[in-house]
Amino acid sequence: MHPYDARAIETQWQRHWKSTQAFRSTNPGEPGFDPKAPKFYVLDMFPYPSGSGLHVGHALGYVGTDVIARRKRMQGFNVLHPMGWDAFGLPAEQYAIQTGKHPRATTAENTANFKRQLELIGLSYDWSREIDTSDPAYYRWTQWLFLKLHERGLAYQAEVPVWWCEELKTVLANEEVINGRSERGNHPCVRRPLKQWMLKITAYAERLLADLDLIDWPESIKIQQREWIGRSEGAEIRFDVEHDGGAITVFTTRPDTLWGATFMVLAPEHALVKTITTADRRAAVEAYQKEATAKSELERGDASKTKTGVFTGAYARNPGFEAGDPRGRVPVWIADYVLLGYGTGAIMCVPGHDERDHAFAQAFGLEVREVVLPPKGAKGLADGVCFTEHGTAVNSGPIDGLATPAAKAKAIEWLVARGIGKARVTYKLRDWLFSRQRYWGEPFPLLHGADGSIVPVPEDALPVLLPEMQDFKPAPDGSAPLARAKDWVTTIDPRTGKPVRRDTDTMPGWAGSCWYWLRFMDPKNDQAAFSKEAERYWGPVDLYVGGAAHAVMHLLYARFWHKVFFDAGIVSTPEPFQKLFNQGMVEAFAYQDATGRLVASDEVEPRGHAFVQKASGAELQQIVTKMAKSLKNVVNPDDIIAEYGADTFRLYEMFMGPLADSKPWNPRDIPGCRRFVERVWRLFVDPEAEAPIKPQFALGAKEPALEGATLALERGVHRLVARTDDAFHHFNLNTAIAAMMGFLNDAMKTPEAFTRSQALRFVQVLAPFAPHMAEELWQRMGAPGEVARSAWPRPDPAFLVDDEIEIPVQVNGRHRATVKVPKDAEPAAVEAAARAGAGAHLDGKEVVKVVVVPKRLVNFVVR
RNA sequence: GGGGAGAUGGCGAAAUCGGCAGCCGCAUCGGACUUAAAAUCCGAAGGCCGCAAGGCCGUGCGGGUUCGAGUCCCGCUCUCCCCA
Numbered sequence: 022m023h024p025y026d027a028r029a030i031e032t033q034w035q036r037h038w039k040s041t042q043a044f045r046s047t048n049p050g051e052p053g054f055d056p057k058a059p060k061f062y063v064l065d066m067f068p069y070p071s072g073s074g075l076h077v078g079h080a081l082g083y084v085g086t087d088v089i090a091r092r093k094r095m096q097g098f099n100v101l102h103p104m105g106w107d108a109f110g111l112p113a114e115q116y117a118i119q120t121g122k123h124p125r126a127t128t129a130e131n132t133a134n135f136k137r138q139l140e141l142i143g144l145s146y147d148w149s150r151e152i153d154t155s156d157p158a159y160y161r162w163t164q165w166l167f168l169k170l171h172e173r174g175l176a177y178q179a180e181v182p183v184w185w186c187e188e189l190k191t192v193l194a195n196e197e198v199i200n201g202r203s204e205r206g207n208h209p210c211v212r213r214p215l216k217q218w219m220l221k222i223t224a225y226a227e228r229l230l231a232d233l234d235l236i237d238w239p240e241s242i243k244i245q246q247r248e249w250i251g252r253s254e255g256a257e258i259r260f261d262v263e264h265d266g267g268a269i270t271v272f273t274t275r276p277d278t279l280w281g282a283t284f285m286v287l288a289p290e291h292a293l294v295k296t297i298t299t300a301d302r303r304a305a306v307e308a309y310q311k312e313a314t315a316k317s318e319l320e321r322g323d324a325s326k327t328k329t330g331v332f333t334g335a336y337a338r339n340p341g342f343e344a345g346d347p348r349g350r351v352p353v354w355i356a357d358y359v360l361l362g363y364g365t366g367a368i369m370c371v372p373g374h375d376e377r378d379h380a381f382a383q384a385f386g387l388e389v390r391e392v393v394l395p396p397k398g399a400k401g402l403a404d405g406v407c408f409t410e411h412g413t414a415v416n417s418g419p420i421d422g423l424a425t426p427a428a429k430a431k432a433i434e435w436l437v438a439r440g441i442g443k444a445r446v447t448y449k450l451r452d453w454l455f456s457r458q459r460y461w462g463e464p465f466p467l468l469h470g471a472d473g474s475i476v477p478v479p480e481d482a483l484p485v486l487l488p489e490m491q492d493f494k495p496a497p498d499g500s501a502p503l504a505r506a507k508d509w510v511t512t513i514d515p516r517t518g519k520p521v522r523r524d525t526d527t528m529p530g531w532a533g534s535c536w537y538w539l540r541f542m543d544p545k546n547d548q549a550a551f552s553k554e555a556e557r558y559w560g561p562v563d564l565y566v567g568g569a570a571h572a573v574m575h576l577l578y579a580r581f582w583h584k585v586f587f588d589a590g591i592v593s594t595p596e597p598f599q600k601l602f603n604q605g606m607v608e609a610f611a612y613q614d615a616t617g618r619l620v621a622s623d624e625v626e627p628r629g630h631a632f633v634q635k636a637s638g639a640e641l642q643q644i645v646t647k648m649a650k651s652l653k654n655v656v657n658p659d660d661i662i663a664e665y666g667a668d669t670f671r672l673y674e675m676f677m678g679p680l681a682d683s684k685p686w687n688p689r690d691i692p693g694c695r696r697f698v699e700r701v702w703r704l705f706v707d708p709e710a711e712a713p714i715k716p717q718f719a720l721g722a723k724e725p726a727l728e729g730a731t732l733a734l735e736r737g738v739h740r741l742v743a744r745t746d747d748a749f750h751h752f753n754l755n756t757a758i759a760a761m762m763g764f765l766n767d768a769m770k771t772p773e774a775f776t777r778s779q780a781l782r783f784v785q786v787l788a789p790f791a792p793h794m795a796e797e798l799w800q801r802m803g804a805p806g807e808v809a810r811s812a813w814p815r816p817d818p819a820f821l822v823d824d825e826i827e828i829p830v831q832v833n834g835r836h837r838a839t840v841k842v843p844k845d846a847e848p849a850a851v852e853a854a855a856r857a858g859a860g861a862h863l864d865g866k867e868v869v870k871v872v873v874v875p876k877r878l879v880n881f882v883v884r
Numbered sequence: 885g886g887g888g889a890g891a892u893g894g895c896g897a898a899a900u901c902g903g904c905a906g907c908c909g910c911a912u913c914g915g916a917c918u919u920a921a922a923a924u925c926c927g928a929a930g931g932c933c934g935c936a937a938g939g940c941c942g943u944g945c946g947g948g949u950u951c952g953a954g955u956c957c958c959g960c961u962c963u964c965c966c967c968a
Contacts, residue, residue, distance in 0.1 A: 608964090647964095683889085763908060
């Protein structure tokens, strides 16, 4: 009486794992720590616990890392596999404002729900290391680490034009504003100058770029980070303003084109605009400045857009020409395609060799001068085309005749010698806007004195607790909600006894995730963020898995903080995440009618190979898209597990395709995985019998001789292990499951030949994927301990190749026959066998050439 | 606009050292078992032609390299994702 009962088996083993703390990993110095075991730290990007819970797409990465973690444990690694909550942030607060529920309460509910869901999947996290970024025991150290940045001069306050969202009543980072609307909620945003906390990430630009070479990350992510950092080499050149005595400094990546600069453009916000603008141009200039402020940087930078700008009335001297040379007199304009934050906020314009300058000159009838001759064959100004590539310098005084790279170097030399310029490197990367006028975040541990001084809260006075507030709505004027907690704001500087005011901003949602992988190493420490020993042992993260969506922001911020800690001697590695892996998106089917309108998935039924709308019978087109509530195609793991069990759910998640690929969730495919699980069960257990396991697999069962079907299965087991190892190597775990299914099909054909020793190894291979069933079978077989801690089997090469192998025979590259030859047959023997096998295909033909690839194929080239 | 990834049966996919295209699964069809159905088991199946044997065509499209290309090179089309 042993039918397969997924629920019973899974709840029992989940309870067992919990009560025995089966997946707790030990730190150096703790009882049970094995100093000989190598460590493996496998980390998921921890979730923001939203109210809607996990869907099957989140679970993909978590199941993937779990399968990897479980196998690593079996391979003898001390595995750190933790989970926690990125719990501070805007959505919780928005929700709280809408519902009146305190974010602390909703966060607690949501994290409890997430944890329940994760446990239901049977994930082997070390829950003793669970962390919550909104817990004072955690954010105490976030504040402490912020002070380390502050100490090192990397946190400063500045009046900067920032995105202000009227609806959310807060400033947002550049990356949180899309097309002038907030990423969260899609509310309109405007730019406004405000005093804000900034982090000097630009000070680390060079190292963030260079150290990408140290880490094993997807090239695509590295490219995106390099792009974001945007290093460019060039020169800074000073242009004197006529009649004014002032000077405009520009940055250019093409100092060799100086002699082609026929005008200049300043960012509308550039400080010099005010002083150089002539009286007759003032009205036009000011009107234009006002307009530009409202635009996003993207709109302004868009090269495809028509150029706008106004003349300031002022002229500057191009220093490439002698005083008095009319070619050196260049008009100064302002235009919004020049950004204040990039380079110097001013450019020299070379309309002959820069697309945007060219468009601008065309639009306003400014002079175009050729100073770079295109190489033979390439189109240049002579053909009416703006030439931006490398060529030969012309009309350029001291650098005439030089190829662009040499011309650049010579131009810089020439500028330096005359004291009008120097080599310079700039970055697109900007400093990081780090404050928010919101409630649900880490308070800044800083005190403002009456005299304007700012001092850190002493370390022993941390954490600065977020005050309990009932009304934490943003104020209409944009001032921070914390400013209204009067008792909290007013305090005493413990060092001087003087009254001071607390800083009332909070940190952005990214703050908590800038160091959480370090806290997981030593999560209960109340003397330090983490101990040096723990960090030296566990760091860096060996495998970090998450969506490619975080390619830039989180991963760049995290690297930045980590490098600061490295410089401060707090961590021992220059990079936090040695290997990064991006799991693919889980998409879902959605359905469109003939007009392209989307039809909710629950109103659709299949008809043959097509799909129709239930109500109307209209034929629908099945499309693949992301899961969204509005499409009613979000799938919750709870439902799948309730119907099929966690082992089936895990198998399906992994069987869908390679971990890195995007692939659609197809509910019709899940029963296939369930069938596999049931077939495994029936191979081992006779549901009708008394015995918990078939006698041939029980402890003490006689091991038959390795011959006939048993030998074939033995080879099968070794091949299975080898294929599985390979699958882990490539993260295409679907092929491991395909291999298990293939082996199972073989074993089911000759079940009596399947031995206990083979069965044990099969269960071990199954264990990372379907851990509940594997543990249950392991126990029923009377095997020692838990399969989760058993030693992963090794394939023996002697069993991987059959004595006879099949060789395809081609004639002129076309497959014509297959011949069987001994595995070690000589090429001549293989060719002879192939010639016989090809038979009639060679009759009457002249064999020009024979290609024999040992163990692979034979190809006859004939005429 | 910039950047990234991808395109293989009705569907998810496999074949990454250039060597039998389609392992494994889903859906489909046929058979066995059953009073019947479900479940289970066995079998078929890329397309076209053919009773069959067999042949031809086939990895988004067009070229190229090679004895041999899903895989490498050049050009194109389309899709998805990311950044704003």
